[in-house]
Amino acid sequence: MRDARPHQWSLGLRGPGFLNGILLGMPATTIKVDSAVRDRLARVARARGVTMGALLQGLSIDLQAEQEWADIEAAYERFRRDDPAGWAEYLTELSEWGEVSADPGNASDEWPEFNT
Numbered sequence: 001m002r003d004a005r006p007h008q009w010s011l012g013l014r015g016p017g018f019l020n021g022i023l024l025g026m027p028a029t030t031i032k033v034d035s036a037v038r039d040r041l042a043r044v045a046r047a048r049g050v051t052m053g054a055l056l057q058g059l060s061i062d063l064q065a066e067q068e069w070a071d072i073e074a075a076y077e078r079f080r081r082d083d084p085a086g087w088a089e090y091l092t093e094l095s096e097w098g099e100v101s102a103d104p105g106n107a108s109d110e111w112p113e114f115n116t
């Protein structure tokens with residue numbers, strides 16, 4: 001399951017590396033978009049108190065993460081479809097790990113330095 005917490009950009013882009021919503025040290029470029037898209041982005045950026053560049057930076061981070069999760073899910077689906085025996089072995093191993101992690105006694109015996 002993906003992390004549903006808001007990313008840094010959605011919190012207003014304040015902090016190290018940011019100055020009034022402008023990402024410091026990043027080269028600028030131009031992209032062509034329909035004016036309606038530009039206006040929509042400008043309204044959202046204004047409402048959030050950030051620049052359109054900062055808004056697009058945040059959106060691109062979210063889109064990249066979304067694509068990475070889609071790629072991972074597709075790889076699992078290919079694994080399940082193309083190697084049913086391997087998939088069954090994987091699920092068995094996962095369930096065994098679940099049993100181990102559900103028993104706190106194992107970790108405390110193996111890692112006593114963390115038992116404070």
